[in-house]
Amino acid sequence: MMKLYDYILSPSCYKVRLMAALTGVKLDLRAVDFHPGLEHRGPELLALNPAGSIPILEDGDLLLTESSAMLVYLAAKAAPGWLAGSDAEEAARVQQWLSFSGRLTASLGGARLHEMLLRPGDIGVLQSQGIAALRELELGLVEQAERGKRFLAADRPTVADIACFPYVALAPDGGVSLDPYPAIRLWSRALRSLKGFIEMPGIHRLHELKPEPQLEAGGA
Amino acid sequence: MPSGTASSWVPVALSSDLPSGTVMPARIPAGPLALWRSQSGHVAASADRCPHRGMSLSHGFVRGETLSCIYHGWSYGQAGNCLRIPAHPGLTPPEAIRTVTHPVAEADGVIWIAVGEPAGTPPALAGLVPLRSLAAFAGIAAIEAAAGTRANAAGLLEAEDIRLLLSSAREGETLIHVLVEADASPAARIAAARAAEGLRRKAEDFQKKGAAR
Numbered sequence A: 001m002m003k004l005y006d007y008i009l010s011p012s013c014y015k016v017r018l019m020a021a022l023t024g025v026k027l028d029l030r031a032v033d034f035h036p037g038l039e040h041r042g043p044e045l046l047a048l049n050p051a052g053s054i055p056i057l058e059d060g061d062l063l064l065t066e067s068s069a070m071l072v073y074l075a076a077k078a079a080p081g082w083l084a085g086s087d088a089e090e091a092a093r094v095q096q097w098l099s100f101s102g103r104l105t106a107s108l109g110g111a112r113l114h115e116m117l118l119r120p121g122d123i124g125v126l127q128s129q130g131i132a133a134l135r136e137l138e139l140g141l142v143e144q145a146e147r148g149k150r151f152l153a154a155d156r157p158t159v160a161d162i163a164c165f166p167y168v169a170l171a172p173d174g175g176v177s178l179d180p181y182p183a184i185r186l187w188s189r190a191l192r193s194l195k196g197f198i199e200m201p202g203i204h205r206l207h208e209l210k211p212e213p214q215l216e217a218g219g220a
Numbered sequence B: 001m002p003s004g005t006a007s008s009w010v011p012v013a014l015s016s017d018l019p020s021g022t023v024m025p026a027r028i029p030a031g032p033l034a035l036w037r038s039q040s041g042h043v044a045a046s047a048d049r050c051p052h053r054g055m056s057l058s059h060g061f062v063r064g065e066t067l068s069c070i071y072h073g074w075s076y077g078q079a080g081n082c083l084r085i086p087a088h089p090g091l092t093p094p095e096a097i098r099t100v101t102h103p104v105a106e107a108d109g110v111i112w113i114a115v116g117e118p119a120g121t122p123p124a125l126a127g128l129v130p131l132r133s134l135a136a137f138a139g140i141a142a143i144e145a146a147a148g149t150r151a152n153a154a155g156l157l158e159a160e161d162i163r164l165l166l167s168s169a170r171e172g173e174t175l176i177h178v179l180v181e182a183d184a185s186p187a188a189r190i191a192a193a194r195a196a197e198g199l200r201r202k203a204e205d206f207q208k209k210g211a212a213r
């Protein structure tokens, strides 16, 4: 079984858990004490990933330290429909947004670490870079809608959407509002209603898809 | 939108951004709103504050013809009346529990909120259709400066290469709706969507420089 070095509150680790859930792959989750233990910077994990980041995915001889590569690996093994098809534009768009997702990690992810774990950094700069990235994503989705496509690279979700979704959805944790992005709101709804979608703290399945609460006396 | 006018229609969102069964945040000068469309298609606007403990109703969800708060699930009808309190299923909620609501009109693909008691219907868009909305950290004056022309009393700004419907969200922040000809080609629509980014950059630049002076 593939082994994921994982931390429940990490959006980058959640990308991999989400992709695995959507493609029906079972993962062996190895919990990392990211906070407060900084286990990812200890000798055991640095031996696997000298960059000192998680997620890390191990499958036999294959050792991956970049979440985008993990998404591609899971999709290629279990559900190739999540990869680009043979269309050149679509293939390029998948790569475009996979690379772009790194900017979301740096900006919105940096702002979130600053606000939640008091990591050093210029919060104003991180937030304005985050806003710039959200604006780019919003325009990308507006353009796709004009082409009759609901997702970043195609009219079906691909690895590109999963790579971008978590840091976007958690932007408010870094003090960046998601209010001014109607296309992102609809895209997030579409992803959160996918069959097999799983949650992480702060990211929820569409509430209205959950069963109507039972009428019980007492409670809240 | 001229904020000095006592009563007017404020264009807060595009119809296409609010499908049936969804809720979104919106803003009028009086404050934040939860704008929602019921399953059967009715649009309603409520102050974005749950009468129970003050949670934003725009974070809630729509089921059937009601808007529910995400926190404890109190649900409200289009008139703002509380219909259900899940913790007290046998109770008919008292009349006094209600959200503040605002009159809504939907025309030409735009959702308008009445501020004050506007006479008549929202302004017509005369052959133009809305394409997308985007928020700018810039006041209407900075956007007019960036576009090189003024908006009319209804908030409609027509420059040579771009048409906008402007709505003042709060001091120094404007919601821009980009409009195009109803028969614009897909390429022209995408070009207009992109051109709005450049205009926003320019307007935000003007705003910053203006504020620095």
Ligand SMILES: N[C@H](CCC(=O)N[C@@H](CS)C(=O)NCC(=O)O)C(=O)O
Residues within 6 Å of the ligand: A010, A011, A012, A013, A040, A052, A053, A054, A055, A065, A066, A067, A068, A105, A109, A113
């Ligand atoms: N290698 C990148 C980076 C992922 C990343 O930034 N992970 C964060 C946790 S969400 C991390 O490990 N940061 C190291 C640290 O903050 O000490 C990826 O897989 O996408």
Ligand code: FES
Residues within 6 Å of the ligand: B050, B051, B052, B053, B054, B055, B069, B070, B071, B072, B073, B074
């Ligand atoms: S705050 Fe809305 S139901 Fe409690």
